[in-house]
Amino acid sequence: MNILVCLKIVSQATFTDSLTDNDDRLSGGKLGINPADAYALELALRIKDNAPETMVTVVTMAPSYAENALRDAIAAGADRAVLICDSALAGSDTLVTANILAAAINRLGGFDLVLCGRKAIDSETGHIAPQLSERLGLPMAAAVTAFAIDGDTLRICCTNDGVSAEYEGAVPAVLSVCNGTDMVRSPTVMGMRRSKKAAIERLTLADIGISAENAGLHGSPTRTAAVETMSFRKGKKCVCTDADAGAQALIELIKGGKRDE
Amino acid sequence: MNKPNAIVVGSEISPSFLGLVRRAFELCRERALSLTAVIVSPTEPADAGQLIYAGADRLARIALSVQDINAPVTAAESISQYAFSEKPEFILFESSSFFCCVAPMTAAKLNCGITADCTALSWAENGTLRQTRPAFGGRKLAHIENTCTPVLATVRKGVFKLAFSENAQKANMPLIPCREAKHIWTQTRVIEDAVFGTDLTGANIIVSGGLGMGSRENFKKLHTLADMLGAAVGASRAAVAAGYAGYAHQVGQTGVSVRPDIYIAFGISGAVQHLSGISGAKKIYAVNHDPKAPIHEYSDFSVIADCTLVLDKLIEKAGS
Numbered sequence: 318m319n320i321l322v323c324l325k326i327v328s329q330a331t332f333t334d335s336l337t338d339n340d341d342r343l344s345g346g347k348l349g350i351n352p353a354d355a356y357a358l359e360l361a362l363r364i365k366d367n368a369p370e371t372m373v374t375v376v377t378m379a380p381s382y383a384e385n386a387l388r389d390a391i392a393a394g395a396d397r398a399v400l401i402c403d404s405a406l407a408g409s410d411t412l413v414t415a416n417i418l419a420a421a422i423n424r425l426g427g428f429d430l431v432l433c434g435r436k437a438i439d440s441e442t443g444h445i446a447p448q449l450s451e452r453l454g455l456p457m458a459a460a461v462t463a464f465a466i467d468g469d470t471l472r473i474c475c476t477n478d479g480v481s482a483e484y485e486g487a488v489p490a491v492l493s494v495c496n497g498t499d500m501v502r503s504p505t506v507m508g509m510r511r512s513k514k515a516a517i518e519r520l521t522l523a524d525i526g527i528s529a530e531n532a533g534l535h536g537s538p539t540r541t542a543a544v545e546t547m548s549f550r551k552g553k554k555c556v557c558t559d560a561d562a563g564a565q566a567l568i569e570l571i572k573g574g575k576r577d578e
Numbered sequence: 579m580n581k582p583n584a585i586v587v588g589s590e591i592s593p594s595f596l597g598l599v600r601r602a603f604e605l606c607r608e609r610a611l612s613l614t615a616v617i618v619s620p621t622e623p624a625d626a627g628q629l630i631y632a633g634a635d636r637l638a639r640i641a642l643s644v645q646d647i648n649a650p651v652t653a654a655e656s657i658s659q660y661a662f663s664e665k666p667e668f669i670l671f672e673s674s675s676f677f678c679c680v681a682p683m684t685a686a687k688l689n690c691g692i693t694a695d696c697t698a699l700s701w702a703e704n705g706t707l708r709q710t711r712p713a714f715g716g717r718k719l720a721h722i723e724n725t726c727t728p729v730l731a732t733v734r735k736g737v738f739k740l741a742f743s744e745n746a747q748k749a750n751m752p753l754i755p756c757r758e759a760k761h762i763w764t765q766t767r768v769i770e771d772a773v774f775g776t777d778l779t780g781a782n783i784i785v786s787g788g789l790g791m792g793s794r795e796n797f798k799k800l801h802t803l804a805d806m807l808g809a810a811v812g813a814s815r816a817a818v819a820a821g822y823a824g825y826a827h828q829v830g831q832t833g834v835s836v837r838p839d840i841y842i843a844f845g846i847s848g849a850v851q852h853l854s855g856i857s858g859a860k861k862i863y864a865v866n867h868d869p870k871a872p873i874h875e876y877s878d879f880s881v882i883a884d885c886t887l888v889l890d891k892l893i894e895k896a897g898s
Contacts, residue, residue: 352832412685412692438831440713442694444682447650451686456762458647459679462825474769475647476825477675481769484647486762495825496832538691538726542708545719552862552877556869563881564891567863570879571783571807571840 318371318466320361321428323418323445324390325351325437326383348386353434357494359501361432362394364466372396374425378406378417384517392504392512399425403522408534411440415448417532420525422453429488430471435460435495446493457491458484464492581612583664585728586634587657587680588672589618589644591625594780595672596632597738601699602670603633608701611667616660617751618642618653618676627746639751644676648759654683656756661688661728668707668729670699673779677732685730692730693722697737697837697858707731716835716857735780736837778810778829784838784859786812786829787885788852789820790845790866796886797822800844803889806896812836814846830855845885848873865889 329347350358358375365371375390377383378401387398401421409417422431431453433446450457462481463474471486476495504512522532530536557563586602588595599615606613615634617623620643629637640656642649657680661669669684671677673695685692698710707729709722778784785804791797797817804811813823815830829836831851837858844865846852853876856862864877865885874880881888 410691411682411694412689415682415686438714441835442682443678444685444692444694447679447682448686450651451654451683457651457679458763459650460675472766473763480826481824482647482765483767483769484763485766486764538689539693539722539724541720542702542723543721545721547712547717547719547857552875553879554874554877555879556874556882557880558882560881560883560887561891563865563883564888564895566879567842567865567881567888567892568895570861570863571842 318364318368318430319428320364320371320373320430320432321422321425322354322358322361322373322375322390322395322432323434323449324354324358324375324377324386325434325439326377326379326386327351327437327439348383350386350389351434351437351439353436353438353494353496355434355501356496357432357434357492358390358393358395360464360494361430362502364464365394368466374399374428376401376418376421376425378402378409378414378421387517388512388515389504391515392508393502394505394508397518398515399518399520401520401525403529403532405522405529405533408537408540409532410537410539411442411444412448412539413532413537415445415452417522417525417527418445419449419452420527421520422449424520424525429466431455431489431491433491433493435493443493446491450491453491455489455491456486457493458486459493461492461494581610583612583614583635583666585614585616585657585661585664585666585669586671587616587618587669587677589674589676591617591623591628592780593739593741594736596628596740596742597736598670598672598733599629599632599634600740601733601738602668605668605699605701605707606633609667612636614638614664614666616640616657616754618644618649622751625742625746626751627749628742630749631743631746632740637749637751638754640754640756642756642759644674646759647763647765648761650676650679651683652757652759653680654687656754658684658687660754666728668727668731671730671732673732673734681730681732688728688730690726690728690730691722691724692732694732696731696733699731699733712835712858714854716854734837736782778812778827778834778836781810781836781838783807783809783840783842784812784829784836785809785842785844786814786846787817787822787844788814788846789816789822790847790885791817791822792845792886794822796889799886799889799893803893803896806893810838812841814849814852816849817846843873843877844889846873847871848876
C-alpha cells in the first residue's frame with residue numbers, strides 16, 4: 318500500500334497567538350503542519366502500524382523553509398518527504414496548486430491513496446482535494462474521519478452535516494480528511510534521529526513538466542486584490558453573578574434579539 | 579439567451595438561498611445580465627416561484643440528491659457543461675458540504691478561478707466581480723478578483739437573507755441534462771442519524787457547550803434548550819474530545835466557523851481557536867463560573883455562575 322499525504326505548512330502563529338496580534342505574525346514565526354493535514358498523516362500512519370510494508374509519502378508545495386516541517390512528518394513516521402519548491406510558484410491560487418500537486422503526484426507515481434486535510438487553518442478553502450480528484454481522474458470522498466484498506470477495498474467513515482455513515486469503495490482514491498478527536502502521535506526518539514538524516518526530495522516546475530507561465534500569481538485565475546485586518550470584537554463586559562437573574566437576563570436578550578443595541 | 583447571464587446554484591428554497599438569489603439579481607441588474615437559478619434536488623420544489631420573486635429570470639433543476647456521496651462529481655459535470663453552453667459571467671454556489679465539493683470540481687473542469695465561503699460580493703472598478711471572504715479565523719478579510727470568467731464562488735449560508743413572499747407565482751423548473759450519479763461508494767452503515775441542531779453554519783441562534791458542562795448527560799440538556807429556542811447545538815473542541823458531542827458540533831478553527839445572531843457559550847473557557855470560529859457572531863453571551871475565563875473578555879453579556887445551574891433555569895424559563 319502506497320499512501321500520499323498532501324501537507325500544507327502553516328504559521329503556528331495562526332493558531333496559537335492571541336487574537337490582538339497583527340498581520341506580520343500570521344505569516345511569520347514557527348511553521349508547522351496544518352492540523353487537518355497532520356490528522357490525515359496520523360490516519361495514514363495507523364494503516365502503517367498494522368501493515369508495516371505500507372509506504373507513507375508526504376508532499377508539500379512551499380518555499381525551502383518548509384523543510385523542517387517535513388522533517389517533523391518523517392519524525393512522526395512518514396517514510397519519504399517531497400518538497401515542490403520553485404520561485405515561480407509564489408502567488409499560486411488553489412486551482413494552480415492543485416494542478417501542480419497533480420503533476421507532482423503523476424510524476425512520483427504509484428499511489429493507492431491520496432489524502433488531504435479538509436481545510437487549511439489559514440486560508441480555509443478546502444479546494445485542493447476536490448480539484449485533485451478532478452485532475453487525477455480519481456474518485457473522491459469528503460469529510461472522512463476514518464478509513465481501512467482490505468486488498469483493493471477501501472472502507473471509509475464520513476461525517477457530514479451531523480450524519481456519520483460508512484461506505485465501501487476501491488483504491489485508488491482521493492480522501493479529504495476531517496480532524497477527528499483522537500490525538501496525533503508525537504515523534505519518537507528513533508523517528509527524530511531518522512528525520513535529521515533523511516533526504517528531503519525536491520521537485521521543481523521543470524521536474525514536473527509545468528511551465529512557469531502556468532504557475533504562481535501569473536498563472537492563477539484568482540488573485541488577492543486587497544486584504545483588511547479585522548480587529549477582533551471586544552465584549553461589553555456586562556456581568557451578572559446570580560444564576561437565576563442571569564438566566565432571566567439571557568431569556569430576555571434571546572427573545573429581544575438585538576434589543577440591547 | 580440573448581443577454582449574457584449568470585448562474586446561482588443551491589439545493590433547497592430557503593430564506594438563505596433566496597437572499598443569495600436576490601444579491602445575485604442585484605449584481606446582474608448593474609451589468610444587464612440575466613440570472614438563472616439552479617436547484618440540485620431529486621424532486622421538483624413546490625415553491626420554485628419564490629426564486630422568480632427573488633429575481634431569477636430562468637429556473638433549472640439538476641435531478642441529483644445532495645445526500646448522495648456519489649453525486650458531487652456528476653453535478654460538477656452537469657454544471658460545467660451547462661456553463662460551457664451558457665457562458666455565464668459568474669456562478670455562485672450556496673456554501674454547504676455538498677457544494678464545497680462540487681464548486682471546486684466545476685472550477686477545475688472549466689479551468690477558472692474559485693473563491694471559498696464569500697461573505698460579500700460587489701463589482702470592482704475594473705469591472706470584475708470582487709469576492710470578499712474572511713480568512714485566518716476571521717482575522718483577515720481578503721478581497722479576491724479573477725482574471726477570467728466565469729467567476730466561481732461559494733457564498734456562506736445566511737449572509738444574505740430574504741423572506742418568502744406570499745405573492746410568489748407558480749413556476750416550474752426544467753431539467754438540466756445530467757447523467758445518473760456514477761456508482762463509486764456503497765453505503766454500508768449509517769451510524770448517527772441527522773439530529774436537529776447541527777446546521778451550525780446557517781443557524782440564527784447557537785447554544786454551545788464546553789468541558790465545563792461536566793458530563794454527557796448535562797450536555798444533552800443543551801439540545802433541550804436548543805429545541806425550545808429553535809437553535810443549533812455547538813461544542814468546543816474540549817467537549818468533543820471528552821465525548822460530550824460529536825465532531826459535527828465542533829465550533830472553532832478545527833471545526834466550523836459560525837456567524838449566528840446569538841451565540842451562547844456554556845462552560846467554554848474561550849481558547850483562541852474557539853474564539854476565532856465565533857468572531858462572526860453578532861452577539862456572544864457567556865456562562866462560566868470562572869471570572870477569569872477569556873470568553874468573558876469577548877462576550878456582550880456574561881453570567882458568572884455554574885453553567886449547568888443557569889442552563890436548568892433557562893430551560894425552565896424558556897418553557898414557561
